[in-house]
Amino acid sequence: MTASERSRPLTNLARLGFSRLGEAESLLAELETDAGVAREAVLSAAAVAADADEALSGLARIARRDPAAVRTAQADPQGWRALWALLGASTGFADFYLRHPEELAELTGAGAALPTGDELRSSLLDAVGAVDGFALEGGEASWVALRVRYRRLLARIAAYDLLSASPVDVLAPVAARLADAAGAALEASLCVARTRVSGGAAGAGLFPREQVAATRLAIIGMGKTGARELNYVSDVDVIFVAGADGTAPEALVEPRVVDIATRLAVQTMRGITSIEIEPPLWEVDANLRPEGKQGALVRTLESHLSYYNRWAKSWEFQALLKARPIAGDAVLGEEYVNAVQPKIWTSAARENFVDSVQRMRERVTEHIPAAEVPYQLKLGPGGIRDIEFTVQLLQLVHGLSDDRIRQRGTLDALDALVTEGYIGRTEAAAFAKDYRVLRLLEHRVQLRNLRRTHLMPSRPEDLRVLARSSRLADSGDRIWERWESVKREVRDIHVRLFYRPLLSAVAALPAEERSLSPEQAHDRLAAIGFADPAGALRHIAALTSGLSRKATIQRHLMPVMIRWFADGADPDYGLVAFRRLSERLGDTPWFLRMLRDSSGAAESLTRVLSGSRYVGELMEWIPESAAWLDDQAQLRPRSGIALQEEARAIQTRHSAIEDAMRSVRALRRRELLRIAMAAIIGTVTIEELAEALTTITEVTIQATLRAVRRVVVPPEDSSLDFSVIAMGRFGGRELGFGSDADVMYVYRPGHVDPQRAHELAIQLVAELRKHSEDHRVPLDLDAGLRPEGRNGPIARSLEAYAEYYRRWSLSWEAQALLRARGVAGSVKLIRAFTELADAVRYPASVDPQGLREIKRIKARVENERLPQGADPARHLKLGPGSLSDVEWLVQLLQLEHAHAVPGMRTTSTIAALRAASDAGLIPASAGDRLAEAWRLASRLRSANTLLSGQTSDVLPTDRKRLDGIGRLLEYPPRSATQVEEDYLGATRRSRRVFEKLFYG
Template structure:
């Protein structure tokens, strides 16, 4: 019947069998042996993870005990469970082959998990336990225990395998496995008591009465303690010896420990020793004090003494999972209660967080390279990444919050989410990925009932794994799932495990950890005093702001309560803690419940610390951030704090004007652009990512783009189409022309036009109208932009705007030496490019004369002396004036400009609007020495930095180095000086300007 056989093989292939001929033969064999029809055999065998393995396992058992198989078939629940078990696990197939009678106990398997009480009762019954002693201390008791344990394990596995969505019951299955392990240890301990008692079969050493009175508590650690055990895993334990006071006094503590040690050794042997029935798992006591080198069993006092004096950080992390699982329950509870305070204060140890992080890295480093891509547990993106992250978060924040002190990983995740220590999305992903990884781990261990944490590599094994988990429908798909989970876990692990906030929280003194929840640890008076002690000038006000930020039941308030202790410390380390806290409250209120903000502060690498730094260090930044709160996100992205290019800003400005129909709307948007970019530049300068040269260039670019956009807007409404031929341009002067603007600097400019066919008077009127509109439209009450035209011909007495011909005529006939000097930094920035080119050509003839005018140079020197005497504000110490004081900005700039007037015609490299650029060109040409150039440049840069820092600190422009020590210290902090460096700042500035002044006097007046 070749066609019938072919059809049969096709059906087997459709049902998922791979070894078709062998399966066909086995079906016939089992049918013959048991009388079970071929079709009936296939119903559940085909549903198994590996149909071929299911059929092979059933056939092997039937050869030994056909009736057990037939009886199972007559009980549908048992048959379904048997097929699932032997189809997922060759280990269970071997177990039932050794013990076919155990199949009968699958009658109600798959419907529910056995309870801890049921498992303990069953295993104690297997060793005939009475009053804590086994009926027989021989090897037969251990064999009976192991067979009964595997009966229970089969019931757990059957329930697991037959679930429609096994990933959803991972936690329940793991808890049952841990309870089964505890029950097995309890039963093995009963056998141990019998074995070490005098007169027992075995090596009886101690009187039965003494054994009965000796206490041994078995503490479950790791996954056992957390009730998240695997099918085949080492069971980590710690043994604790004890006894009532009368007994200890009677026999001595050493005798008690001896008895308990013998009990521990025999208990472990009952589980792990070589017997007819294979060992269950390894009982691992290496987490005990001193590890393998330490005593196997200690008294409670000995344990506590060790933890107080010598324990390392990782040992407290391990104790996080400690739970009594067998033996004397009262002693076990006393042990756990005694170590709890030590666990939750361990994170306060110096470098605790770093040590935990390094330990995780060492675990990864010790994985054999070939195993790394397959490691479910230890590799990057594996189970350990989730567990270490959760445990570190618990240990750090559990210092002050007992609500997150959970043993289990999933329970801890839920608590961390509820209390705001981890975001919902990260926790949800972690929980989902943890269940998937644990399910994969369970299935690869079930396959051969062996301890392994490696994903299979062979296609047929991956296919079986996919079917066993129900997560995906093919081998390649289960590998893709594994890879995607690894990537997601590793990403979240790195973000949470290494975030600086953890180290900062762990390092806080106990009273500061409790500060935001003052009602929990500090009275109002104590909190007030503590805030004052760490630097708050208005502690009562600070407490009000803290209360406003942290009060309530919202998730936002919950997260703020966790953030506050660290942020308060960072604010206190800042220049102005009180203002920083106020600004943070305003920013938080503006952002409301925006999820990204608090998530960024909690999870980001350093964003929270950078935010406190900029808010406590700069009113300029704080006031702008209140109006542009979304700028807080830049602190999480170093690239976002870099100044944007002029091209990018110009494109955005043009797009703004395209989108807005009215000039008012367009200018409102342009002002917003300018404020935003000023804020970006200020924040970049404060966190140390932007140099003073980059700041000056960025501020100049922002001002140029703003003026260009304003000119385009006002020209549309001021110059009618018929007069569009009018050319109009704006020329930057002074520090603006040199691209040397600081925060708060005015923009020195000249206005120039050319009628270009328009009636001259009409052109003049239109140009004046443009100037008036420009000045009106550029006004910004929040960050003023002063367009200063005082450097125009005739100064304040001259017309605001001139034609190009008028400029040419003026400079040809009446130009003064200071006007030629002013033109040295002239640079076109807006308007007609052709007109700018012609104006700069005109300026070049004036500022770079073929032959310097000695009279003009003498006049410049005379004017400089008069400026020093007349323009300094009354009552101001000249040495502290950053612009006009001796050796400051004015000295350096006037000297460089004098050198340009004398030598720029002969030295083309000196034809630049940049002060430092021209100075270095003079140095290269041998006009000034390198030492002189360095002293001038150092003084100029320091004065420029101090001037900008003064504005950033106070939010107000000032050219005077303050005498107030607190403010001077604040300026120093912005420049990178350590705290309390007011004197150092002052001395550095006065020293630099003294040296520069000596160079200036020698070269300028000499």
Template sequence: MAGIERSSALTDLARRGFSDLGEAEALLTELEELLGLPRDELVADAATAADPDAALTAIARVARRRAEPVRVTLHEPQGRRVVWALLGASQGFADFYLRHPEELRDLIHAGGSLPGDDELRDALTEAVHVTDGFAADGGEAAWVALRVGYRRMLARIAAFDLLHPSPVDVVPLVSMRLADAAGAALDASLAVARTRVSGGATGAGLFPREEVAAVRLAIIGMGKAGARELNYVSDVDVIFVSEVADGTDITESRGIDIATRLAVQTMRGVSGAEIEPPLWEVDANLRPEGKQGALVRTLGSHLSYYDRWAKSWEFQALLKARPLAGDLALGEQYVAAVQPKVWTSGARENFVDNVQRMRERVTDNIPARDVPFQLKLGPGGIRDIEFTVQLLQLVHGLSDEGIRARGTLVALDALVAEGYIGRADAAAFSRDYRVLRLLEHRLQLRGLSRTHLMPEKPEDLRTLARSSGLAESGPAVWELWESVKREVRDIHVRLFYRPLLSAVAALPEDGRVLSTAQAHDRLAAIGFADPVGALRHIAALTTGLSRKSTIQRHLMPVMIRWFADGVDPDYGLLAFRRISERLGSTPWFLRMLRDSSAAAESLTRVLSGSRYIGELMEWIPESVAWLDSDESLQPRSGLALQAEARAIQSRHTDLDDAMKSVRALRRRELLRTAMSGIVGVVTIEQVAEALTTITDVTIQATLRAVWRDIVPPEDAAMDFAVIAMGRFGGRELGFGSDADILYVYRANGVDAQRAAELSLKVVAGLRRLSEDHRVPLDLDADLRPEGRNGPLARSLDAYAEYYRRWSLSWEAQALLRARGVAGSVKLITAFLELADDVRYPASVDQQGLREIKRIKARVESERLPQGADPARHLKLGPGSLSDVEWLVQLIQLQHGHDVPGLRTTSTIQALRAAQEAGIVSADAADRLQEAWRLSSRLRSANTLLSGQTSDVLPVDRRRLDGIGRLLGYEPRSATQVEEDYFAASRRARRVFEKLFYG
């Protein structure tokens, strides 16, 4: 019988939500004895607890320490209901009542309503016994009393929140009271501070009581505290403003000294380490000059700073400023003075950058593993909603006072009322915001600690589901969180970007919320330098009833956002319009835009990030399809390109027609390589290899065509070859690189004069037919013997004779990169055998090495463009490409005969061979390679960004930032790009000077 009764009791406990039934049974038995209350009465409200086991454990712990307050509270129905709800949701409050069991009695009257602002302030001033702005005691006991009183009122707020039938609906009201409680705590702490600074009853303070009383100190709430949308445990952002009361002879400097002491003590009373734990962090870092600035300033000093020195983000931070505590009249003066500056910040030149920086701060410093759990800062989180609403306010608030509100939800209602967003979207956004804030509140209540991370453990998710009332189970609350994240991201696009179409295209009535002027402001705010042009392009893309226009209307809001995130939104949108017009209603294009968001996003990225790509894509619009498949973006092999080039030439009998098709092949493959590099499908080494292969195939195809056209059958016995030199020979081409080459022929029985004439005609044909106005191919033969003064083509014998008798050290150095590209294989082999004797000599000519060093020094001083900053020249500057390449080539000349690994045209392979041979240390090799690779990448990115070749690292910050973005840096990393290059080149230069000149 006893077994049946126990089984029934355990079943009842399970029904009430207990998990550890054995432990719960034992604790209840203990409580019956400790409290003298029947079990049925003890557990009557256990089901209201989010975690009944935790609540029961907390009750037992407090009862063991002091049973009477527990018995009295649990005997009252309302008290019992509140205790189970509060302790079942908050281990933090369980610890509080363990420290202060008598405080439980206050819960008997809690839960029915929220305490008002006046009640909160009265309760906390009474806790520290305030009279005329001074607390009765300035000791640690006053701070303890303040913190206990604050938590007593916080428990009343939490009780109302937890027991409300629809807690998601009262989130704004609860947040408002939490902000009011914070203001009350600061007021009470300021009263204690006045007593401490003046010495209280002892009179042993730093300043006389009458002077302290004459100093006015206003505490301005910022952020959530200012907007009255505070969390249970959140940093409270403040700014301190002080003035000396009229009619006193206290100097301004002495007044500031007193106010600073008061501010420090006020913050300590709330945040300092004492017997009773701190309430929350008081953060004054939003003050002028941040941590480096004065903690307290006069109103005049604040205004002077804002007029002369403040950045736009500081005005934007002031959007939520509100008098929170202290001298409220002075606080109102401060807010009234700064508010006009807030709403004119959108007209500042750097507004776009500041808005984008605000947006980046959303995810700054979030550990990667925390991103999926971040309620506040992660994608689709609280900050996304707040950012969207604030951005809309800043864009349109300059001309519309109706949307100038502090709170997020209040501002959202104002934006609806003024017609900036549709009611349905605003309602969904409001609901999502309240859901996210409710989840955040429950998580912070759990430990009375600052957190914004969703729990990972199933039991913690279950508690969250029960305490929030948002879901029946842990998995269900997680599913709700995921759905809210998705909707927030989607609504952000609809709220901010979709209304832009209302200014230019026919949308449903609910969407027509922006005038053209307002759309102009929005586009300017997100980074478009030419909003008028952007609106024109949007109109062209979305106006009409065709299927194409319909798809573009659906997609354009998202694409505008992607373009805005890019390097050059204006060019990206223009290029997209042109490509769309070229492709017309091509089914695959519209299908890709509609069905592949990844491809569409990649398209906006490459178009806004590279004029080089955009201009080529206009000529080859079908290349858009490659973005739908990484495989399509992979550079094609040399064999495949050779086969295609031969097929082209077999189809065309006309030389110019054949070469037009070969040039088209080259453009197409350059575009493919550029796109694959930007989207990250290939590495910088693979890009260089692909560019070299494309150039090889182009020269080979051109030589075949020219040979067929110029050399008659009776002279076909002669041989002709093209030798790659420089970075082309090393297979290290970048975008915009010249192709350094030599031309060599062998008569093979053809009259020597005739062979020379035919060779020059072939060279002329090669140069003419390889010209491309779209992407120039410069066949540069300046590395030939005697340089520009020597003949363009020489016979193999002439080369042999020249190198034997007349060649200079720099010509042996140039031959280190020689590689056969096109023409007679036998002739190429013979030429390279000749070159080997020159570039890998058995004995080193020391005089020649000294000459190379002298030439290098002259190059550094004479070849730099006039006015160029040497430190920014990626090819000729200190520590740049030329330093690394000249050093490696010097090593090859010295050791290439004895070290086979050095006999390569590749700079990096030769460098690593030198390291393996012990000629260069591993550290030195790493530094040289780092500088060489970064210089190469920066040169290519410079060309891709602007569509123009340049060897100089730009000074323009926007362009430098664009280069950084192409290299994978975060937005607005111009300074970081510079610093990384300067550091790498500086380190490489030190190695170069030690090894080259040493």
């Protein structure tokens, strides 16, 4: 025989999946010689084995003990394939058939279909000779017979599973049959227990047969058993319930019933778990009973209910969610389940229920040994428990008022949750797919040795077998990658859904708000703060009516969101704005999904809408902005560089000035909305807010100037320089909502005729003002601080400014230049103007007469510029101790000392105040009081605009509006008086400092 001919059989073996080729060749020869099974017959089914080497090894061991049994099994093609599938996936089944080779004959036709629940029950009861609830005999032989028969049936279930074209798709029916088999095994073991307890075995505690027969014992399946989603080798969680039937003898009083039932429960458990000739099936775990291990093993129904009414913890109700009678007295079992159902579905209303469930899941993860975490299919992050806890929490919270999602099984519950709109289709589909994959992996690792485990294998050869047996991948490396991918996806969805703020809010809803008649709803809306409850009802009806998925989700959201709206300053407006926003977004899928699933978007949305008409009106025009509430990064002001790039890109795309400016206005509105939402949510400080408002104003003016210059200034006049100088709070980068943009305009003719340059500058100003107008959020370019005020030219050349300041400048004009800062146009011209301004505003010596004039003007401003009838103490800009006092004092100090103190050469009020304090020009405590009043007045001024959508410099007297302003400043509800007192107190302290330092 040539080398090629000798190697051909080994090559064929490798192709069939064998890796230990020499050993396989030897075992094939042994089977053919000693058992009489032809090589071709042995290999005909080898391809179905996940581990062909182990399958062949197991088959050879069985053949050594009973070659005839192997020959018989080989005669049935379907059974032969089933045997190879079983031996290739499970050394546990190889050991079983080695102990009982006669059981191979029972594989005839195995794998074609699952046994039914009735077949499982009748077969196991037949194994113990059960008649009228009693086994034929109560000795250990009955337990052995029960276990052998159970494993026979288990093999048929496993064969169907392993031979399925797609095992992941048959997971649910396979798990259901495993649960049915467990229930049937407990039923058969209970029959043996009755025989033993009634005297059928020496040494057992004896009771009269009629008393045992009259003792009702219901076995309640919990966890995966109750949900009919059991594993191959899993603890079977149970609760035992006792009772006596109506025909019980008079002597069968409750204590004796419980005594007999306890003996029955103990013997039932022994029949499954004790060490006998045939190994135990699985652990029967009764630790979910009241008081756990410390509590009585068996209780009456009344005793159970008494415990649940008085002592049960939240997790116990979560465990009861899957409770189902599985063996024993079915009527008593149903009575138990029906009695605990109302307690299960009201448990989420308990105080801190959601937090307790979340914490329990975290504790499970924390107690996993560190070395096991990467391999944990069940308990680890991204594992089965993440899916189960998420689904159960959603069920328990929303099941308070919706019985359509009260399902036992995880997959059934997912279907119900998605149908009723509590979870998105995408998340539900991913969860269902991943749950099947994780459970299939768990099934396969348990089948391997028929032992309870939830750990992924670590050895490459074991991963390869897992990949083949699950058919989820084609190699060990790929199955590990699949596992890691599933973990990541599950963990991501779990974190988003399990920690929804909406869950805690729904659970905390008062019972009377979960289901109300229209009359009750009207009264409830009025009670929680809606001024127009009838109108609110109409809006709610418009949002929730219909059969669409959108309406379904709105119905779930509305009870909680109404509560949140009611917590805001203006619930009625908030609800109206929400309805408009919902209608603008139409059937956009992300919007309602975000509100339902995000980590706080729904509550944040109610907060901004009920707290600010300014925001509500802008969101109606920019509805996609709602998405920002799901991402804190989106509520941070964008940088000036990013905004400049976007503005330049706009002008690159649009050649027509109208189109370009329409897009620039949209950019400004969008950023103003972003800043407003950030201010209300509290993600920006007052300094960051002022900086952001200033930046978007600068970018808008710069973009507008570029656009109008392209239209106004022809190429032959391109040497004309033109710039915009920011003044006042704009120049100080201290804008608030509703602030004007104070500006001056400067030009330098270059090579252009001076008269022509002046005309072009005037045209630039006119076009700049025209195209910067925005009826939604006005941008008022106010040039009132220019030389000679409103009587002076709207634009001057740099030389004209220089001449004016040299010859005619008044003290207030030098004071105004303290805030001057170039913001748009020619950089060289801005630099030249700044040098000119510095010479005027930071003089080496100050004219005392000029200082006196500033003080005189300040006094006149206080008397003359206040609106008629306004309370000076409430004016945020001109009132005593408010913005004007602080700014005039700081500017006076700058005129006097900025030349000598470089830190005071700044356009910022607070920065200059800090520099004056650091230089010892004013006491630190005085600086703190001035800064406190300035910041508070600035915040109140912006909040006033945000609340009403209208600019006002007066602190309102209306208590509701004042309370709304307080809410925006993060005061607690009903803080109108506190807001007022804080402002008046701060300005009184500021005014005392001002009078002492300004006039003193």
